[in-house]
Amino acid sequence: MLNTHVSTGVTGGLLAVSLVLTACGGSNAAAPANPAPSVSSSAPATAQHNAADVAFAQSMIPHHRDAVAMADLAADRAQDPEVTTLAEQIQAAQQPEIDQLTGFLSAWGAEVSPSNSMDGMGHGSTPSTSSPSGMGGMMSPAQMEQLRNSTGTRFDEMFLTMMIEHHRSAVSAAQEEIEQGSYPDAKQLAEKIVADQTAEISRMQQMQAG
Numbered sequence: 001m002l003n004t005h006v007s008t009g010v011t012g013g014l015l016a017v018s019l020v021l022t023a024c025g026g027s028n029a030a031a032p033a034n035p036a037p038s039v040s041s042s043a044p045a046t047a048q049h050n051a052a053d054v055a056f057a058q059s060m061i062p063h064h065r066d067a068v069a070m071a072d073l074a075a076d077r078a079q080d081p082e083v084t085t086l087a088e089q090i091q092a093a094q095q096p097e098i099d100q101l102t103g104f105l106s107a108w109g110a111e112v113s114p115s116n117s118m119d120g121m122g123h124g125s126t127p128s129t130s131s132p133s134g135m136g137g138m139m140s141p142a143q144m145e146q147l148r149n150s151t152g153t154r155f156d157e158m159f160l161t162m163m164i165e166h167h168r169s170a171v172s173a174a175q176e177e178i179e180q181g182s183y184p185d186a187k188q189l190a191e192k193i194v195a196d197q198t199a200e201i202s203r204m205q206q207m208q209a210g
Helices: 002-030 051-074 081-108 143-147 151-178 186-207
Strands: none
Touching: 051 081, 051 143, 051 151, 051 186, 081 151, 081 186, 143 151, 151 186
């Protein structure tokens, strides 16, 4: 009688184990043996740049710094509030562009001129496309000193005259980048410079006339 109960208990236990293994086996069968690898998207290829892009960035950075330095002087020297407002707008527009141009050069592995090297960067009124530092319209140290020593209406007149010439050279360099450059973001920035500074030239000419 005892043996019968033991046999029955063992048989029941084996049956239960069998059912559990069968259930586990069914679960494994439902899962894929070799899961598909996850698909990762590759980063877009870096846009190509050329020598014109590098020359544009390398020359426009010190040129913009020149304009920002001129605009800095207006805060406590200008008499016409419109000149002061214009100077603030030039600063607000051109400093971020300096940062953007610096980013281009860093990404390209090209040299970025130090911020204190402006005095030796080929200042003068004659543009030179053969050298990145030869943009025209930049102020000579003597001109900057004259502007720094001026106040009131004299400062306003000098500031507008100098900044118009400064903007014209920037527009010319930006147009050259549009025609000869290949880096899309640099060309887009050049288009913005042409549009913004052409409009500011017209505004300054109206201020001179008015």
